[in-house]
Amino acid sequence: xxxxxxxxxxxxxxxxxxxxxxxxxxxxxxxxxxxxxxxxxxxxxxxxxxxxxxxxxxxxxxxxxxxxxxxxxxxxxxxxxxxxxxxxxxxxxxxxxxxxxxxxxxxxxxxxxxxxxxxxxxxxxxxxxxxxxxxxxxxxxxxxxxxxxxxxxxxxxxxxxxxxxxxxxxxxxxxxxxxxxxxxxxxxxxxxxxxxxxxxxxxxxxxxxxxxxxxxxxxxxxxxxxxxxxxxxxxxxxxxxxxxxxxxxxxxxxxxxxxxxxxxxxxxxxxxxxxxxxxxxxxxxxxxxxxxxxxxxxxxxxxxxxxxxxxxxxxxxxxxxxxxxxxxxx
Amino acid sequence: xxxxxxxxxxxxxxxxxxxxxxxxxxxxxxxxxxxxxxxxxxxxxxxxxxxxxxxxxxxxxxxxxxxxxxxxxxxxxxxxxxxxxxxxxxxxxxxxxxxxxxxxxxxxxxxxxxxxxxxxxxxxxxxxxxxxxxxxxxxxxxxxxxxxxxxxxxxxxxxxxxxxxxxxxxxxxxxxxxxxxxxxxxxxxxxxxxxxxxxxxxxxxxxxxxxxxxx
Numbered sequence: 001x002x003x004x005x006x007x008x009x010x011x012x013x014x015x016x017x018x019x020x021x022x023x024x025x026x027x028x029x030x031x032x033x034x035x036x037x038x039x040x041x042x043x044x045x046x047x048x049x050x051x052x053x054x055x056x057x058x059x060x061x062x063x064x065x066x067x068x069x070x071x072x073x074x075x076x077x078x079x080x081x082x083x084x085x086x087x088x089x090x091x092x093x094x095x096x097x098x099x100x101x102x103x104x105x106x107x108x109x110x111x112x113x114x115x116x117x118x119x120x121x122x123x124x125x126x127x128x129x130x131x132x133x134x135x136x137x138x139x140x141x142x143x144x145x146x147x148x149x150x151x152x153x154x155x156x157x158x159x160x161x162x163x164x165x166x167x168x169x170x171x172x173x174x175x176x177x178x179x180x181x182x183x184x185x186x187x188x189x190x191x192x193x194x195x196x197x198x199x200x201x202x203x204x205x206x207x208x209x210x211x212x213x214x215x216x217x218x219x220x221x222x223x224x225x226x227x228x229x230x231x232x233x234x235x236x237x238x239x240x241x242x243x244x245x246x247x248x249x250x251x252x253x254x255x256x257x258x259x260x261x262x263x264x265x266x267x268x269x270x271x272x273x274x275x276x277x278x279x280x281x282x283x284x285x286x287x288x289x290x291x292x293x294x295x296x297x298x299x300x301x302x303x304x305x306x307x308x309x310x311x312x313x314x315x316x317x318x319x320x321x322x323x324x325x326x327x328x329x330x
Numbered sequence: 331x332x333x334x335x336x337x338x339x340x341x342x343x344x345x346x347x348x349x350x351x352x353x354x355x356x357x358x359x360x361x362x363x364x365x366x367x368x369x370x371x372x373x374x375x376x377x378x379x380x381x382x383x384x385x386x387x388x389x390x391x392x393x394x395x396x397x398x399x400x401x402x403x404x405x406x407x408x409x410x411x412x413x414x415x416x417x418x419x420x421x422x423x424x425x426x427x428x429x430x431x432x433x434x435x436x437x438x439x440x441x442x443x444x445x446x447x448x449x450x451x452x453x454x455x456x457x458x459x460x461x462x463x464x465x466x467x468x469x470x471x472x473x474x475x476x477x478x479x480x481x482x483x484x485x486x487x488x489x490x491x492x493x494x495x496x497x498x499x500x501x502x503x504x505x506x507x508x509x510x511x512x513x514x515x516x517x518x519x520x521x522x523x524x525x526x527x528x529x530x531x532x533x534x535x536x537x538x539x540x541x542x543x544x545x
Contacts, residue, residue, distance in 0.1 A: 167456025317402035
Protein backbone atom coordinates (compact mmCIF):
# COMPACT_ATOMS: atom_id res chain seq x y z
CA UNK A 1 0.00 0.00 0.00
CA UNK A 2 1.26 3.46 -0.82
CA UNK A 3 2.31 5.61 2.07
CA UNK A 4 2.31 8.81 0.01
CA UNK A 5 -0.08 11.56 0.99
CA UNK A 6 -3.24 12.03 -1.02
CA UNK A 7 -2.96 14.63 -3.81
CA UNK A 8 -6.68 15.28 -4.30
CA UNK A 9 -6.30 18.90 -5.39
CA UNK A 10 -3.85 17.98 -8.16
CA UNK A 11 -5.68 14.77 -9.11
CA UNK A 12 -9.08 16.46 -9.25
CA UNK A 13 -7.80 19.27 -11.43
CA UNK A 14 -6.27 16.72 -13.82
CA UNK A 15 -9.51 14.73 -13.77
CA UNK A 16 -11.44 17.91 -14.59
CA UNK A 17 -9.13 18.50 -17.53
CA UNK A 18 -9.63 14.93 -18.74
CA UNK A 19 -13.38 15.16 -18.22
CA UNK A 20 -13.51 18.27 -20.38
CA UNK A 21 -12.10 16.20 -23.25
CA UNK A 22 -14.90 13.66 -23.01
CA UNK A 23 -17.55 13.72 -25.71
CA UNK A 24 -20.52 15.79 -24.48
CA UNK A 25 -23.79 13.89 -23.97
CA UNK A 26 -25.56 16.00 -26.60
CA UNK A 27 -23.12 14.79 -29.27
CA UNK A 28 -24.40 11.21 -29.04
CA UNK A 29 -27.82 12.28 -30.25
CA UNK A 30 -26.19 14.28 -33.05
CA UNK A 31 -24.13 11.24 -34.01
CA UNK A 32 -27.28 9.18 -34.35
CA UNK A 33 -28.33 11.49 -37.17
CA UNK A 34 -24.95 11.21 -38.94
CA UNK A 35 -23.87 8.63 -41.51
CA UNK A 36 -21.26 6.07 -40.49
CA UNK A 37 -18.31 7.72 -42.37
CA UNK A 38 -19.14 11.03 -40.68
CA UNK A 39 -19.15 9.40 -37.26
CA UNK A 40 -15.84 7.61 -37.83
CA UNK A 41 -14.29 10.87 -39.06
CA UNK A 42 -15.62 12.67 -35.99
CA UNK A 43 -14.09 10.03 -33.70
CA UNK A 44 -10.79 9.78 -35.58
CA UNK A 45 -10.25 13.55 -35.55
CA UNK A 46 -10.72 13.85 -31.80
CA UNK A 47 -9.11 12.26 -28.73
CA UNK A 48 -8.80 8.87 -30.41
CA UNK A 49 -6.60 10.03 -33.30
CA UNK A 50 -3.35 8.69 -31.80
CA UNK A 51 -4.83 5.27 -31.00
CA UNK A 52 -6.42 4.94 -34.44
CA UNK A 53 -3.15 5.85 -36.19
CA UNK A 54 -1.27 3.33 -34.06
CA UNK A 55 -3.63 0.45 -34.79
CA UNK A 56 -4.29 1.32 -38.43
CA UNK A 57 -1.66 -1.17 -39.59
CA UNK A 58 -3.38 -4.08 -37.87
CA UNK A 59 -7.10 -3.34 -38.30
CA UNK A 60 -9.44 -1.79 -40.85
CA UNK A 61 -12.87 -0.14 -40.82
CA UNK A 62 -15.13 -0.33 -37.80
CA UNK A 63 -12.93 -2.96 -36.12
CA UNK A 64 -10.12 -0.36 -36.15
CA UNK A 65 -12.35 2.17 -34.38
CA UNK A 66 -13.51 -0.37 -31.79
CA UNK A 67 -10.01 -1.63 -30.97
CA UNK A 68 -8.81 2.00 -30.81
CA UNK A 69 -11.57 2.79 -28.29
CA UNK A 70 -10.34 -0.09 -26.13
CA UNK A 71 -6.72 1.05 -26.42
CA UNK A 72 -7.69 4.61 -25.50
CA UNK A 73 -9.64 3.33 -22.49
CA UNK A 74 -6.57 1.38 -21.34
CA UNK A 75 -4.31 4.42 -21.75
CA UNK A 76 -6.69 6.79 -19.99
CA UNK A 77 -7.11 4.45 -17.02
CA UNK A 78 -3.35 3.92 -16.87
CA UNK A 79 -2.89 7.69 -16.79
CA UNK A 80 -5.32 7.90 -13.88
CA UNK A 81 -3.40 5.20 -11.99
CA UNK A 82 -0.14 7.09 -12.59
CA UNK A 83 -1.61 10.41 -11.44
CA UNK A 84 -3.15 9.08 -8.23
CA UNK A 85 -1.36 8.49 -4.96
CA UNK A 86 -2.12 6.98 -1.57
CA UNK A 87 -5.34 5.10 -0.99
CA UNK A 88 -6.93 6.47 -4.19
CA UNK A 89 -4.09 4.86 -6.12
CA UNK A 90 -4.63 1.54 -4.30
CA UNK A 91 -8.37 1.63 -4.85
CA UNK A 92 -8.13 2.56 -8.55
CA UNK A 93 -5.55 -0.18 -9.11
CA UNK A 94 -7.77 -2.69 -7.41
CA UNK A 95 -10.77 -1.48 -9.40
CA UNK A 96 -8.78 -1.99 -12.61
CA UNK A 97 -7.90 -5.52 -11.56
CA UNK A 98 -11.26 -6.55 -13.03
CA UNK A 99 -9.78 -5.98 -16.49
CA UNK A 100 -6.85 -8.25 -15.61
CA UNK A 101 -9.34 -10.93 -14.66
CA UNK A 102 -11.25 -10.44 -17.91
CA UNK A 103 -7.99 -10.80 -19.83
CA UNK A 104 -7.06 -13.95 -17.90
CA UNK A 105 -10.48 -15.44 -18.61
CA UNK A 106 -10.07 -14.69 -22.33
CA UNK A 107 -6.62 -16.28 -22.39
CA UNK A 108 -7.77 -19.40 -20.53
CA UNK A 109 -10.84 -19.79 -22.73
CA UNK A 110 -8.81 -19.22 -25.88
CA UNK A 111 -6.04 -21.65 -25.00
CA UNK A 112 -8.54 -24.28 -23.86
CA UNK A 113 -10.11 -24.10 -27.33
CA UNK A 114 -6.65 -24.00 -28.95
CA UNK A 115 -7.19 -20.52 -30.42
CA UNK A 116 -4.00 -18.93 -31.78
CA UNK A 117 -2.11 -16.27 -29.87
CA UNK A 118 -2.92 -13.45 -32.33
CA UNK A 119 -6.64 -13.99 -32.09
CA UNK A 120 -6.57 -14.12 -28.28
CA UNK A 121 -4.45 -10.96 -28.19
CA UNK A 122 -7.22 -9.11 -30.05
CA UNK A 123 -9.59 -9.73 -27.15
CA UNK A 124 -7.22 -8.34 -24.50
CA UNK A 125 -7.75 -4.89 -23.07
CA UNK A 126 -4.56 -4.04 -21.17
CA UNK A 127 -6.07 -1.85 -18.47
CA UNK A 128 -5.09 -3.65 -15.27
CA UNK A 129 -1.87 -4.23 -13.45
CA UNK A 130 -0.63 -7.06 -15.64
CA UNK A 131 1.74 -5.98 -18.39
CA UNK A 132 0.50 -6.53 -21.93
CA UNK A 133 3.75 -8.32 -22.82
CA UNK A 134 3.14 -10.79 -19.97
CA UNK A 135 -0.43 -11.41 -21.13
CA UNK A 136 0.85 -11.99 -24.68
CA UNK A 137 3.45 -14.45 -23.38
CA UNK A 138 0.63 -16.36 -21.67
CA UNK A 139 -1.31 -16.65 -24.93
CA UNK A 140 1.59 -18.66 -26.37
CA UNK A 141 1.55 -21.30 -23.63
CA UNK A 142 -0.75 -24.28 -23.32
CA UNK A 143 -3.81 -24.26 -21.07
CA UNK A 144 -2.35 -26.48 -18.34
CA UNK A 145 0.88 -24.46 -18.07
CA UNK A 146 -0.99 -21.13 -17.88
CA UNK A 147 -3.35 -22.46 -15.22
CA UNK A 148 -0.51 -23.83 -13.12
CA UNK A 149 1.52 -20.63 -13.48
CA UNK A 150 -1.39 -18.40 -12.46
CA UNK A 151 -2.27 -20.72 -9.56
CA UNK A 152 1.32 -20.62 -8.32
CA UNK A 153 1.29 -16.81 -8.48
CA UNK A 154 -1.99 -16.75 -6.53
CA UNK A 155 -3.79 -14.95 -9.36
CA UNK A 156 -6.40 -17.66 -9.78
CA UNK A 157 -7.67 -20.12 -7.16
CA UNK A 158 -6.61 -23.75 -7.51
CA UNK A 159 -8.75 -26.87 -7.51
CA UNK A 160 -11.29 -25.93 -10.17
CA UNK A 161 -11.50 -28.33 -13.08
CA UNK A 162 -14.32 -26.49 -14.85
CA UNK A 163 -13.42 -23.14 -16.37
CA UNK A 164 -16.87 -21.61 -15.79
CA UNK A 165 -16.65 -22.49 -12.06
CA UNK A 166 -13.16 -21.01 -11.93
CA UNK A 167 -14.42 -17.81 -13.57
CA UNK A 168 -17.27 -17.57 -11.09
CA UNK A 169 -14.86 -18.06 -8.17
CA UNK A 170 -12.51 -15.40 -9.60
CA UNK A 171 -15.35 -12.87 -9.60
CA UNK A 172 -16.36 -13.77 -6.03
CA UNK A 173 -12.76 -13.46 -4.78
CA UNK A 174 -12.31 -10.16 -6.59
CA UNK A 175 -15.37 -8.50 -5.06
CA UNK A 176 -14.52 -9.88 -1.60
CA UNK A 177 -11.02 -8.39 -1.86
CA UNK A 178 -12.29 -5.08 -3.20
CA UNK A 179 -14.90 -4.77 -0.45
CA UNK A 180 -12.33 -5.64 2.19
CA UNK A 181 -9.93 -2.92 0.99
CA UNK A 182 -12.69 -0.31 0.75
CA UNK A 183 -13.92 -1.15 4.24
CA UNK A 184 -10.35 -0.87 5.54
CA UNK A 185 -10.13 2.62 4.02
CA UNK A 186 -13.57 3.48 5.46
CA UNK A 187 -14.92 4.68 2.14
CA UNK A 188 -18.64 4.42 2.92
CA UNK A 189 -20.05 5.70 -0.39
CA UNK A 190 -17.68 3.60 -2.40
CA UNK A 191 -18.68 0.59 -0.34
CA UNK A 192 -22.34 1.36 -1.06
CA UNK A 193 -21.53 1.59 -4.76
CA UNK A 194 -19.69 -1.72 -4.73
CA UNK A 195 -22.47 -3.46 -2.81
CA UNK A 196 -24.92 -2.14 -5.38
CA UNK A 197 -22.65 -3.43 -8.13
CA UNK A 198 -22.70 -6.88 -6.49
CA UNK A 199 -26.49 -6.67 -6.20
CA UNK A 200 -26.79 -5.84 -9.89
CA UNK A 201 -24.36 -8.60 -10.78
CA UNK A 202 -26.40 -11.09 -8.73
CA UNK A 203 -29.64 -9.77 -10.15
CA UNK A 204 -28.53 -10.32 -13.74
CA UNK A 205 -27.35 -13.84 -12.92
CA UNK A 206 -30.64 -14.62 -11.15
CA UNK A 207 -32.74 -13.43 -14.08
CA UNK A 208 -30.65 -15.16 -16.74
CA UNK A 209 -30.64 -18.47 -14.89
CA UNK A 210 -34.36 -18.20 -14.07
CA UNK A 211 -35.08 -17.60 -17.76
CA UNK A 212 -33.09 -20.75 -18.51
CA UNK A 213 -35.00 -22.76 -15.85
CA UNK A 214 -31.68 -23.58 -14.20
CA UNK A 215 -31.70 -25.77 -11.10
CA UNK A 216 -31.92 -23.85 -7.84
CA UNK A 217 -28.51 -25.14 -6.65
CA UNK A 218 -26.89 -23.76 -9.79
CA UNK A 219 -28.31 -20.28 -9.11
CA UNK A 220 -27.14 -20.37 -5.49
CA UNK A 221 -23.64 -21.41 -6.58
CA UNK A 222 -23.36 -18.56 -9.06
CA UNK A 223 -24.60 -15.83 -6.71
CA UNK A 224 -22.06 -13.75 -4.80
CA UNK A 225 -22.76 -13.94 -1.07
CA UNK A 226 -21.86 -10.25 -0.61
CA UNK A 227 -24.84 -8.33 -1.93
CA UNK A 228 -27.12 -6.11 0.10
CA UNK A 229 -30.49 -6.84 -1.47
CA UNK A 230 -29.93 -9.76 -3.84
CA UNK A 231 -28.50 -12.12 -1.26
CA UNK A 232 -28.63 -15.92 -1.01
CA UNK A 233 -31.64 -15.37 1.30
CA UNK A 234 -33.45 -13.46 -1.47
CA UNK A 235 -32.60 -16.24 -3.94
CA UNK A 236 -34.26 -18.76 -1.58
CA UNK A 237 -37.37 -16.56 -1.56
CA UNK A 238 -37.41 -16.67 -5.37
CA UNK A 239 -36.90 -20.44 -5.47
CA UNK A 240 -40.40 -21.40 -6.61
CA UNK A 241 -41.09 -18.28 -8.69
CA UNK A 242 -41.25 -18.36 -12.47
CA UNK A 243 -39.16 -15.96 -14.56
CA UNK A 244 -42.08 -13.54 -14.95
CA UNK A 245 -42.86 -13.64 -11.22
CA UNK A 246 -39.18 -13.06 -10.43
CA UNK A 247 -39.13 -10.00 -12.74
CA UNK A 248 -42.17 -8.55 -10.95
CA UNK A 249 -40.56 -9.26 -7.61
CA UNK A 250 -37.30 -7.59 -8.69
CA UNK A 251 -39.25 -4.53 -9.81
CA UNK A 252 -40.61 -4.21 -6.27
CA UNK A 253 -37.13 -4.66 -4.82
CA UNK A 254 -35.59 -2.00 -7.10
CA UNK A 255 -38.42 0.46 -7.85
CA UNK A 256 -36.03 2.93 -9.48
CA UNK A 257 -35.11 0.55 -12.27
CA UNK A 258 -36.83 1.70 -15.47
CA UNK A 259 -38.25 -1.43 -17.05
CA UNK A 260 -41.63 -3.00 -17.60
CA UNK A 261 -42.50 -6.49 -16.35
CA UNK A 262 -42.95 -7.69 -19.93
CA UNK A 263 -39.60 -6.31 -21.19
CA UNK A 264 -37.08 -8.78 -22.59
CA UNK A 265 -34.24 -9.86 -20.34
CA UNK A 266 -31.75 -8.00 -22.60
CA UNK A 267 -33.62 -4.71 -22.01
CA UNK A 268 -33.84 -5.35 -18.25
CA UNK A 269 -30.12 -6.10 -18.18
CA UNK A 270 -29.36 -2.90 -20.04
CA UNK A 271 -31.43 -0.89 -17.60
CA UNK A 272 -29.60 -2.54 -14.71
CA UNK A 273 -26.17 -1.68 -16.21
CA UNK A 274 -27.30 1.85 -17.03
CA UNK A 275 -28.70 2.49 -13.54
CA UNK A 276 -25.45 1.34 -11.94
CA UNK A 277 -23.30 3.65 -14.06
CA UNK A 278 -25.65 6.56 -13.42
CA UNK A 279 -25.68 5.83 -9.68
CA UNK A 280 -21.86 5.78 -9.62
CA UNK A 281 -21.76 9.02 -11.59
CA UNK A 282 -24.23 10.60 -9.12
CA UNK A 283 -22.34 9.67 -5.95
CA UNK A 284 -19.02 10.74 -7.50
CA UNK A 285 -20.01 14.37 -6.84
CA UNK A 286 -20.63 13.82 -3.11
CA UNK A 287 -17.05 14.18 -1.86
CA UNK A 288 -14.49 15.90 -4.01
CA UNK A 289 -11.64 14.91 -1.73
CA UNK A 290 -12.08 11.18 -1.94
CA UNK A 291 -11.59 8.37 -4.50
CA UNK A 292 -15.22 8.95 -5.54
CA UNK A 293 -14.16 11.70 -7.99
CA UNK A 294 -11.90 9.19 -9.72
CA UNK A 295 -14.71 6.64 -9.80
CA UNK A 296 -16.92 9.24 -11.47
CA UNK A 297 -14.35 9.79 -14.19
CA UNK A 298 -13.74 6.05 -14.64
CA UNK A 299 -17.45 5.51 -15.17
CA UNK A 300 -17.83 8.53 -17.47
CA UNK A 301 -14.98 7.32 -19.67
CA UNK A 302 -16.37 3.80 -19.72
CA UNK A 303 -19.76 5.24 -20.62
CA UNK A 304 -18.20 7.14 -23.53
CA UNK A 305 -16.61 3.97 -24.89
CA UNK A 306 -19.89 2.04 -24.49
CA UNK A 307 -21.88 4.74 -26.26
CA UNK A 308 -19.44 5.23 -29.12
CA UNK A 309 -19.21 1.49 -29.71
CA UNK A 310 -22.97 1.22 -29.60
CA UNK A 311 -23.40 3.99 -32.15
CA UNK A 312 -20.75 2.83 -34.64
CA UNK A 313 -21.64 -0.86 -34.43
CA UNK A 314 -25.34 -0.07 -34.36
CA UNK A 315 -25.01 2.05 -37.51
CA UNK A 316 -22.81 -0.55 -39.20
CA UNK A 317 -25.22 -3.37 -38.41
CA UNK A 318 -28.30 -1.33 -39.35
CA UNK A 319 -29.85 -1.31 -35.89
CA UNK A 320 -32.65 1.30 -35.97
CA UNK A 321 -31.56 4.67 -34.45
CA UNK A 322 -34.49 4.52 -32.00
CA UNK A 323 -33.20 1.20 -30.62
CA UNK A 324 -29.65 2.57 -30.37
CA UNK A 325 -30.94 5.65 -28.59
CA UNK A 326 -32.74 3.52 -26.03
CA UNK A 327 -29.56 1.57 -25.38
CA UNK A 328 -27.34 4.64 -24.93
CA UNK A 329 -26.15 5.42 -21.40
CA UNK A 330 -26.91 9.12 -21.10
CA UNK B 331 -29.21 -58.40 -71.98
CA UNK B 332 -25.51 -58.10 -72.60
CA UNK B 333 -25.35 -60.12 -75.84
CA UNK B 334 -28.48 -58.58 -77.36
CA UNK B 335 -26.66 -55.91 -79.31
CA UNK B 336 -24.17 -58.28 -80.98
CA UNK B 337 -23.76 -57.89 -84.77
CA UNK B 338 -25.32 -60.58 -86.80
CA UNK B 339 -21.89 -61.95 -87.86
CA UNK B 340 -21.26 -62.91 -84.23
CA UNK B 341 -24.61 -64.60 -83.75
CA UNK B 342 -25.39 -68.03 -85.10
CA UNK B 343 -28.56 -67.77 -87.16
CA UNK B 344 -30.10 -70.79 -85.52
CA UNK B 345 -33.57 -71.48 -84.23
CA UNK B 346 -32.28 -71.86 -80.65
CA UNK B 347 -30.58 -68.46 -80.95
CA UNK B 348 -33.85 -67.01 -82.15
CA UNK B 349 -35.67 -68.41 -79.13
CA UNK B 350 -32.92 -67.04 -76.85
CA UNK B 351 -33.29 -63.60 -78.49
CA UNK B 352 -37.08 -63.67 -78.05
CA UNK B 353 -36.54 -64.39 -74.35
CA UNK B 354 -34.02 -61.52 -74.12
CA UNK B 355 -36.41 -59.09 -75.82
CA UNK B 356 -39.22 -60.02 -73.43
CA UNK B 357 -36.85 -59.68 -70.48
CA UNK B 358 -35.58 -56.28 -71.72
CA UNK B 359 -39.10 -54.99 -72.17
CA UNK B 360 -40.06 -56.02 -68.65
CA UNK B 361 -36.88 -54.31 -67.37
CA UNK B 362 -37.67 -51.24 -69.47
CA UNK B 363 -41.17 -50.98 -67.99
CA UNK B 364 -39.87 -51.42 -64.44
CA UNK B 365 -37.11 -48.84 -64.89
CA UNK B 366 -39.61 -46.37 -66.34
CA UNK B 367 -41.81 -46.87 -63.28
CA UNK B 368 -38.76 -46.46 -61.00
CA UNK B 369 -37.82 -43.24 -62.80
CA UNK B 370 -41.33 -41.86 -62.34
CA UNK B 371 -41.41 -42.84 -58.66
CA UNK B 372 -37.99 -41.24 -58.14
CA UNK B 373 -39.29 -38.05 -59.74
CA UNK B 374 -42.10 -37.99 -57.20
CA UNK B 375 -39.60 -38.57 -54.38
CA UNK B 376 -37.43 -35.79 -55.81
CA UNK B 377 -40.29 -33.28 -55.82
CA UNK B 378 -41.14 -34.20 -52.22
CA UNK B 379 -37.46 -33.82 -51.19
CA UNK B 380 -37.20 -30.49 -53.03
CA UNK B 381 -40.23 -29.18 -51.15
CA UNK B 382 -38.77 -30.29 -47.81
CA UNK B 383 -35.36 -28.81 -48.72
CA UNK B 384 -37.00 -25.54 -49.73
CA UNK B 385 -38.88 -25.37 -46.42
CA UNK B 386 -35.70 -26.23 -44.51
CA UNK B 387 -33.79 -23.52 -46.42
CA UNK B 388 -36.48 -20.94 -45.70
CA UNK B 389 -36.45 -21.84 -42.01
CA UNK B 390 -32.65 -21.64 -42.02
CA UNK B 391 -32.74 -18.20 -43.68
CA UNK B 392 -35.29 -16.97 -41.12
CA UNK B 393 -33.24 -18.24 -38.19
CA UNK B 394 -30.03 -16.86 -39.67
CA UNK B 395 -31.63 -13.41 -39.98
CA UNK B 396 -32.60 -13.56 -36.30
CA UNK B 397 -29.14 -14.81 -35.28
CA UNK B 398 -27.47 -12.00 -37.24
CA UNK B 399 -29.68 -9.43 -35.51
CA UNK B 400 -28.93 -10.92 -32.09
CA UNK B 401 -25.19 -11.01 -32.66
CA UNK B 402 -25.31 -7.43 -33.97
CA UNK B 403 -26.90 -6.28 -30.72
CA UNK B 404 -24.40 -8.31 -28.67
CA UNK B 405 -21.49 -6.89 -30.67
CA UNK B 406 -22.76 -3.34 -30.28
CA UNK B 407 -23.38 -3.56 -26.55
CA UNK B 408 -20.74 -5.97 -25.29
CA UNK B 409 -18.03 -5.30 -27.84
CA UNK B 410 -16.11 -7.54 -30.17
CA UNK B 411 -13.52 -8.48 -27.52
CA UNK B 412 -16.07 -9.86 -25.05
CA UNK B 413 -18.03 -11.58 -27.80
CA UNK B 414 -14.93 -13.31 -29.16
CA UNK B 415 -13.80 -14.25 -25.68
CA UNK B 416 -17.21 -15.84 -24.97
CA UNK B 417 -17.01 -17.75 -28.24
CA UNK B 418 -13.59 -19.15 -27.22
CA UNK B 419 -15.24 -20.79 -24.21
CA UNK B 420 -17.16 -23.22 -26.40
CA UNK B 421 -14.70 -26.10 -26.57
CA UNK B 422 -16.93 -28.93 -27.78
CA UNK B 423 -17.98 -29.52 -31.36
CA UNK B 424 -21.49 -30.81 -32.04
CA UNK B 425 -21.80 -34.57 -32.55
CA UNK B 426 -23.22 -35.34 -35.96
CA UNK B 427 -24.65 -38.81 -36.47
CA UNK B 428 -24.93 -39.94 -40.09
CA UNK B 429 -27.16 -42.99 -40.59
CA UNK B 430 -28.47 -44.61 -43.77
CA UNK B 431 -32.08 -44.67 -44.89
CA UNK B 432 -33.62 -46.24 -47.98
CA UNK B 433 -35.66 -44.42 -50.63
CA UNK B 434 -36.65 -46.60 -53.63
CA UNK B 435 -33.60 -48.77 -53.10
CA UNK B 436 -31.22 -45.81 -52.88
CA UNK B 437 -29.16 -45.33 -49.76
CA UNK B 438 -29.52 -41.74 -48.59
CA UNK B 439 -28.06 -40.14 -45.45
CA UNK B 440 -30.10 -39.44 -42.37
CA UNK B 441 -28.22 -36.81 -40.37
CA UNK B 442 -29.07 -36.15 -36.76
CA UNK B 443 -27.31 -34.17 -34.10
CA UNK B 444 -26.89 -34.27 -30.40
CA UNK B 445 -25.45 -31.60 -28.12
CA UNK B 446 -25.88 -28.60 -30.44
CA UNK B 447 -28.23 -26.74 -28.11
CA UNK B 448 -26.75 -26.10 -24.72
CA UNK B 449 -28.06 -24.67 -21.54
CA UNK B 450 -26.65 -21.27 -20.57
CA UNK B 451 -24.52 -22.85 -17.86
CA UNK B 452 -23.21 -25.53 -20.22
CA UNK B 453 -21.71 -23.15 -22.76
CA UNK B 454 -18.35 -23.00 -21.04
CA UNK B 455 -18.23 -19.30 -20.18
CA UNK B 456 -18.67 -17.89 -16.71
CA UNK B 457 -22.10 -16.35 -16.28
CA UNK B 458 -20.84 -13.33 -14.37
CA UNK B 459 -18.97 -11.54 -17.12
CA UNK B 460 -21.24 -12.31 -20.05
CA UNK B 461 -24.67 -10.97 -20.86
CA UNK B 462 -28.12 -12.10 -21.94
CA UNK B 463 -27.34 -10.56 -25.36
CA UNK B 464 -24.50 -13.06 -25.75
CA UNK B 465 -26.78 -15.86 -24.47
CA UNK B 466 -29.41 -14.96 -27.06
CA UNK B 467 -26.88 -14.78 -29.89
CA UNK B 468 -25.43 -18.18 -28.85
CA UNK B 469 -28.90 -19.71 -28.62
CA UNK B 470 -29.93 -18.53 -32.06
CA UNK B 471 -26.65 -19.64 -33.63
CA UNK B 472 -27.19 -23.08 -32.08
CA UNK B 473 -30.57 -23.20 -33.83
CA UNK B 474 -28.88 -22.09 -37.07
CA UNK B 475 -26.41 -25.01 -36.78
CA UNK B 476 -29.33 -27.41 -36.30
CA UNK B 477 -31.16 -25.99 -39.29
CA UNK B 478 -28.00 -26.20 -41.43
CA UNK B 479 -27.76 -29.91 -40.59
CA UNK B 480 -31.42 -30.49 -41.52
CA UNK B 481 -31.00 -28.54 -44.78
CA UNK B 482 -27.80 -30.47 -45.52
CA UNK B 483 -29.65 -33.78 -45.11
CA UNK B 484 -32.34 -32.82 -47.62
CA UNK B 485 -29.80 -31.44 -50.07
CA UNK B 486 -27.78 -34.66 -49.85
CA UNK B 487 -30.98 -36.66 -50.47
CA UNK B 488 -31.76 -34.52 -53.53
CA UNK B 489 -28.26 -35.06 -54.93
CA UNK B 490 -28.51 -38.83 -54.45
CA UNK B 491 -31.98 -39.01 -56.02
CA UNK B 492 -30.86 -36.86 -58.95
CA UNK B 493 -27.85 -39.11 -59.56
CA UNK B 494 -30.13 -42.16 -59.43
CA UNK B 495 -32.68 -40.55 -61.77
CA UNK B 496 -29.90 -39.76 -64.21
CA UNK B 497 -28.64 -43.35 -64.06
CA UNK B 498 -32.13 -44.78 -64.47
CA UNK B 499 -32.83 -42.41 -67.36
CA UNK B 500 -29.64 -43.57 -69.09
CA UNK B 501 -30.68 -47.20 -68.64
CA UNK B 502 -34.22 -46.54 -69.90
CA UNK B 503 -32.86 -44.67 -72.91
CA UNK B 504 -30.33 -47.40 -73.62
CA UNK B 505 -33.04 -50.04 -73.50
CA UNK B 506 -35.50 -47.99 -75.51
CA UNK B 507 -33.23 -46.67 -78.22
CA UNK B 508 -30.38 -49.16 -78.43
CA UNK B 509 -30.68 -52.55 -76.78
CA UNK B 510 -34.31 -53.48 -77.59
CA UNK B 511 -34.18 -52.15 -81.21
CA UNK B 512 -30.89 -54.00 -81.81
CA UNK B 513 -32.28 -57.20 -80.33
CA UNK B 514 -35.38 -56.87 -82.52
CA UNK B 515 -33.21 -56.13 -85.53
CA UNK B 516 -31.03 -59.17 -84.83
CA UNK B 517 -34.14 -61.25 -84.30
CA UNK B 518 -35.53 -60.10 -87.65
CA UNK B 519 -32.25 -60.80 -89.42
CA UNK B 520 -32.02 -64.27 -87.91
CA UNK B 521 -35.65 -64.83 -88.87
CA UNK B 522 -34.89 -63.70 -92.45
CA UNK B 523 -31.80 -65.93 -92.59
CA UNK B 524 -33.77 -68.87 -91.26
CA UNK B 525 -36.52 -68.22 -93.82
CA UNK B 526 -33.89 -68.05 -96.53
CA UNK B 527 -32.34 -71.27 -95.30
CA UNK B 528 -35.76 -72.90 -95.34
CA UNK B 529 -36.40 -71.71 -98.88
CA UNK B 530 -32.93 -72.94 -99.90
CA UNK B 531 -33.65 -76.30 -98.31
CA UNK B 532 -36.98 -76.54 -100.11
CA UNK B 533 -35.27 -75.61 -103.37
CA UNK B 534 -32.52 -78.23 -102.79
CA UNK B 535 -35.11 -80.89 -101.92
CA UNK B 536 -37.09 -79.99 -105.03
CA UNK B 537 -33.89 -80.15 -107.12
CA UNK B 538 -33.01 -83.60 -105.66
CA UNK B 539 -36.55 -84.84 -106.31
CA UNK B 540 -36.34 -83.58 -109.93
CA UNK B 541 -32.96 -85.28 -110.43
CA UNK B 542 -34.27 -88.52 -108.97
CA UNK B 543 -37.32 -88.37 -111.29
CA UNK B 544 -35.09 -87.65 -114.34
CA UNK B 545 -32.76 -90.54 -113.60
